[in-house]
Amino acid sequence: DAGVIQSPRHEVTEMGQEVTLRxxxxxxxxxxxxxxxxxxxxLELLIYFNxxxxxxxxxxxxxxxxxxxxxxxxxxxxxxxxxxxxSAVYFCASSPGQGIPYEQYFGPGTRLTVT
Amino acid sequence: GEDVEQxxxxxxxxxxxSVINCTYTDSSSTYLYWYKxxxxxxxxxxxxxxxxxxxxxxxxxxxxxxxxxKHLSLRIADTQTGDSAIYFCxxxxxxxxxxxxxxxxxxIVHP
Numbered sequence: 384d385a386g387v388i389q390s391p392r393h394e395v396t397e398m399g400q401e402v403t404l405r406x407x408x409x410x411x412x413x414x415x416x417x418x419x420x421x422x423x424x425x426l427e428l429l430i431y432f433n434x435x436x437x438x439x440x441x442x443x444x445x446x447x448x449x450x451x452x453x454x455x456x457x458x459x460x461x462x463x464x465x466x467x468x469x470s471a472v473y474f475c476a477s478s479p480g481q482g483i484p485y486e487q488y489f490g491p492g493t494r495l496t497v498t
Numbered sequence: 499g500e501d502v503e504q505x506x507x508x509x510x511x512x513x514x515x516s517v518i519n520c521t522y523t524d525s526s527s528t529y530l531y532w533y534k535x536x537x538x539x540x541x542x543x544x545x546x547x548x549x550x551x552x553x554x555x556x557x558x559x560x561x562x563x564x565x566x567x568k569h570l571s572l573r574i575a576d577t578q579t580g581d582s583a584i585y586f587c588x589x590x591x592x593x594x595x596x597x598x599x600x601x602x603x604x605x606i607v608h609p
Contacts, residue, residue, distance in 0.1 A: 425601030425602060492539075
């Protein structure tokens, strides 16, 4: 399996622009997570889905952030409008829901820079 | 304080043992994990321990759990330069399977 796929790997955008991050989870995994990593705040869970349904979005920082999972093989995280403080590495992770309890498989991340 | 805490940096000499420590707050945590993040990559599960265990050994890795003190440690024997990475401690909150991650410990291995 190719693992969790994220695109783009790097994104540079100007303040006020819309940013869309994409994730393809591992086939057969039923849980998907979006995280944000910064030096100041470490690794933060933004939202997670189970069977394509958002379960907990309490980590989403503001209404500017939204996430969707239209099917089992694709999810997006959108920021509109983007701000410089959104600059971070955004990780998508998926989990099979069986085996080692709730092992999460992380993608390589998208490094977002908002100028 | 944070739910999972760990020191931010550790520097060791190649060949020495490294010990990374972590404390967590939820006494009902059932699963405790160590993840490794190499530069430019996502996190990868390194090892884990159930709360009913106090030690787990896997080759060069030894995990110790003191449930009474809610303290978890990861010992890496014969540390190599390839072990340089960020190590994250994680624990699930009771009633949830979702792990909460610490801020990560940057392990620097120098010759």
